[in-house]
Amino acid sequence: MRSRRVFSLxxxxxxxxxxxxxxxxxxxxxxxxxxxxxxxxxxxxxxAIAAFLxxxxxxxxxxxxxxxxxxxPTSSVLFLYAVATAVAGLxxxxxxxxxxxxxxxxxxxxxxxxxxxxxxxxxxxxLTIALIGSFALWPLGIGLGERVTVYGEILxxxxxxxxxxxxxxPPQ
Numbered sequence: 001m002r003s004r005r006v007f008s009l010x011x012x013x014x015x016x017x018x019x020x021x022x023x024x025x026x027x028x029x030x031x032x033x034x035x036x037x038x039x040x041x042x043x044x045x046x047x048a049i050a051a052f053l054x055x056x057x058x059x060x061x062x063x064x065x066x067x068x069x070x071x072x073p074t075s076s077v078l079f080l081y082a083v084a085t086a087v088a089g090l091x092x093x094x095x096x097x098x099x100x101x102x103x104x105x106x107x108x109x110x111x112x113x114x115x116x117x118x119x120x121x122x123x124x125x126x127l128t129i130a131l132i133g134s135f136a137l138w139p140l141g142i143g144l145g146e147r148v149t150v151y152g153e154i155l156x157x158x159x160x161x162x163x164x165x166x167x168x169x170p171p172q
Contacts, residue, residue: 004161004164007061008058008059011055011058012157014054015054015055022039022044025043026043031147032143037098037102038093039051040052040089041092048089049089052088056085060082062160063081069167071116073115074115081109081153084101084102084108085101088105106150109149117170131153
C-alpha cells in the first residue's frame with residue numbers, strides 16, 4: 001500500500017511541477033493567460049503529454065486502491081478522471097475530443113469528492129463547493145483559474161492517496 005501511495009503522490013507532484021515549469025521554458029505562454037492544454041502544442045509538447053499521462057496513471061492507481069478498499073463509486077469516478085486526462089493529453093487542444101475529455105475531468109473532481117462518503121458530510125460539502133467555486137476564478141485569467149481548479153483536484157487526490165489505508169470500511 002505504501003508503494004502505491006508514493007507512486008500516486010509522485011505522479012501528482014510531477015504533473016504540478018511540469019505544468020508550472022513548462023511555461024518558464026516557453027516564454028510564449030503565461031501561467032495566468034494560457035490553459036494547461038496549451039502546453040500540448042509547440043516546443044516541449046512531449047513533456048506536457050508525458051505530464052498528462054503521468055497524472056492519469058497516478059489517478060488510475062488511486063482508483064484501483066479505492067476499488068480494493070471497497071469504495072466503488074469513488075473508484076469509478078477516479079477511473080473516469082484518469083481516462084479523460086489521458087485522452088485530453090493525447091489530443092489537440094482545439095479538438096472536440098480534447099474539450100470533451102477536459103470537461104469530463106474537470107467535472108469528475110467535484111464528483112469524486114461528493115462520492116467520498118467516508119469523509120464527513122461537512123467536509124464533502126466544503127470541498128465540493130471549493131472545487132466548483134474555483135471555476136469562478138477563470139474569468140480572472142483562464143490559465144490561473146484552470147490551475148486553481150486542477151491543482152485543487154490534485155490536492156484532494158493527494159489527500160485520498162495519503163489517507164487511503166485509514167479509510168473506514170464501507171457499510172455492508
